[in-house]
Amino acid sequence: MNQRLTKLSTWLKKENIDVAFITSPDNVFYLTGFLSEPHERLLGLAVFQEEEPFLVCPAMEVNDAKNVGWNNEIIGYSDTDKPWDFVESRIKARNINVRKFAIEKENLNVERYEELISRFEGAVFSSAEAILHELRLVKDESEMKLLRKACELADFAVEVGVNAIAEGKSEFDIIAEIEYEVKKKGVSGMSFDTMVLTGKNAASPHGTPGQTKIKKGDLVLFDLGVIYEGYCSDITRTVAYGDITAEQEKIYNTVLQAEETAVQAVKPGVRAMDLDKIARDIIHNAGYGDYFPHRLGHGLGISVHEYPSMTATNELQLKPGMVFTIEPGIYVPEVAGVRIEDDVLVTENGVEVLTKFPKNLQVIN
Numbered sequence: 001m002n003q004r005l006t007k008l009s010t011w012l013k014k015e016n017i018d019v020a021f022i023t024s025p026d027n028v029f030y031l032t033g034f035l036s037e038p039h040e041r042l043l044g045l046a047v048f049q050e051e052e053p054f055l056v057c058p059a060m061e062v063n064d065a066k067n068v069g070w071n072n073e074i075i076g077y078s079d080t081d082k083p084w085d086f087v088e089s090r091i092k093a094r095n096i097n098v099r100k101f102a103i104e105k106e107n108l109n110v111e112r113y114e115e116l117i118s119r120f121e122g123a124v125f126s127s128a129e130a131i132l133h134e135l136r137l138v139k140d141e142s143e144m145k146l147l148r149k150a151c152e153l154a155d156f157a158v159e160v161g162v163n164a165i166a167e168g169k170s171e172f173d174i175i176a177e178i179e180y181e182v183k184k185k186g187v188s189g190m191s192f193d194t195m196v197l198t199g200k201n202a203a204s205p206h207g208t209p210g211q212t213k214i215k216k217g218d219l220v221l222f223d224l225g226v227i228y229e230g231y232c233s234d235i236t237r238t239v240a241y242g243d244i245t246a247e248q249e250k251i252y253n254t255v256l257q258a259e260e261t262a263v264q265a266v267k268p269g270v271r272a273m274d275l276d277k278i279a280r281d282i283i284h285n286a287g288y289g290d291y292f293p294h295r296l297g298h299g300l301g302i303s304v305h306e307y308p309s310m311t312a313t314n315e316l317q318l319k320p321g322m323v324f325t326i327e328p329g330i331y332v333p334e335v336a337g338v339r340i341e342d343d344v345l346v347t348e349n350g351v352e353v354l355t356k357f358p359k360n361l362q363v364i365n
Contacts, residue, residue: 004031004135005047011131012049012102019091020047020102020128023112026302027104027132028055034065035230042083042112051094056087088119102128133307138321143231143301144345147323150233151343151354153226157182158237158357161196161222165241165364171196171209182226191225191232191304202238202337205294205329216242219252219336220364225304232304234325235355236341239362248336251288252361258282258328259340260359262296266326266344266351272296272314279328280312288330297325300343322346323354 008031012020022028022045029035032055036043044056052072055065059076066074075090077083091098098120103113105127117123139147157178164177174196182190197207198214202221214220218241225234238252258279265278276296283292297310300323308316310324327341343354 002031002033005053007135008047008131009049012047015102015126017100017102017126018049018096018098021045021087021116022047022104022128022132024104024107026306027107027136029230030132030136030302032065032070033068034070035068036061036064041079042077042087044083044087046087046091048094048096051096054090056083056090084115084119091120098123101125102131104128104132136301137299137307138319139301139323139345140321144321144323146229146231147233147301147343147345148354150226150228150231151235151356153182153185153187153228154224154233154235154343155355155357156185157194157224157226158222158235161224162237162239162362162364165214165220165239167215167241168213170211170213171198171201172211174214175209178224187226187228189227191227191234195221195223197221197223197337198241200334200337203331203333203335204337205331205339207337214241217244218242219244219248219338221337221339223339223341230302232300232302233343233355234300234304234327234341235343235357236327236329236339237357237359238338238340239364241364243363244336248338249361250286251330251332251336252338254283254286254288255328255330255338255340256359256361259326259342262326262328263342263344263351263353266318266346267349268318268320268346270318272308272310272316272318273312275326276310276312276314279326283328283330288332291330291332292328293331294329297327297341299324318346320346320348 047053054073056075062076075086160181161178164174198220199218201207221238223236262275262279295311299306329339331337345352
């Protein structure tokens with residue numbers, strides 16, 4: 001077994017859990033190297049204390065799993081099969097008395113949970129999230145390399161978007177240009193739906209892009225990320241199209257100060273809540289505390305939003321190898337919406353900023 005599976009098996013022994021059944025595509029990818037989006041079909045990985053693990057997936061993806069180097073048992077099923085019959089038979093074939101399962105309670109839906117409890121009567125189900133969060137929290141060198149490349153491509157995507165700004169273009173027009181150019185770079189997909197928000201729309205933290213056209217005096221917010229070989233990036237930049245008001249500029253500079261100060265504070269031993277407080281205090285002291293309604297950031301890796309959550313209540317201490325976002329924002333309706341976001345890597349002595357597109361206020365004429 002690979003090192004990640006070995007660590008999971010060791011945890012099963014320690015916790016006296018007989019089998020972990022992993023169903024989220026991201027965690028299956030992390031543990032096996034097999035990246036799949038099965039949609040409504042079952043994708044699952046069974047891991048045991050000692051016995052050989054097995055992967056269950058649609059039959060049409062069996063060769064894909066083999067091609068990425070999965071050398072253990074694979075159960076492929078057709079659309080007319082009942083995959084849970086195979087799961088039950090292959091677990092019971094390990095000749096272990098299954099009394100305790102570890103499952104992803106955040107991912108396994110009720111229907112699938114009911115399949116398991118009906119086939120393994122009397123079994124107890126516990127959460128696998130804690131160990132999976134722990135395993136994925138600290139990135140290894142191969143993961144860091146992929147994340148750096150994903151961030152490089154995100155920088156490129158923002159550059160395309162900024163260069164595409166012109167009066168009369170809509171938010172959708174610019175998104176189309178960004179995604180076209182990124183695809184030409186070989187990117188498999190975006191980390192999430194690309195956001196380009198202009199003017200009043202930018203004052204909604206999770207606004208929805210549309211046909212709104214850019215005009216002089218607008219702030220234009222870009223929030224986007226790309227997926228590179230299974231790893232995500234996530235960047236936000238806000239630029240001005242033409243001259244902006246003094247208050248809009250104050251808002252921008254406040255967010256920039258909050259973001260850069262929090263980034264500079266990143267180092268091992270600092271708590272997630274400390275970073276949130278640093279940024280939030282700057283925004284509060286500038287008079288905009290009520291307009292920063294979200295957490296400071298989130299973990300980043302295979303998932304664009306993963307553990308940990310960088311909130312005011314999270315006492316988790318930073319460790320070398322952690323990757324997360326820092327993204328304070330101020331959103332004042334009818335005035336301005338500004339967010340600045342970087343992806344950062346905790347190093348042995350401090351921080352490496354992975355996203356590098358300039359942050360000083362850019363005025364596009």
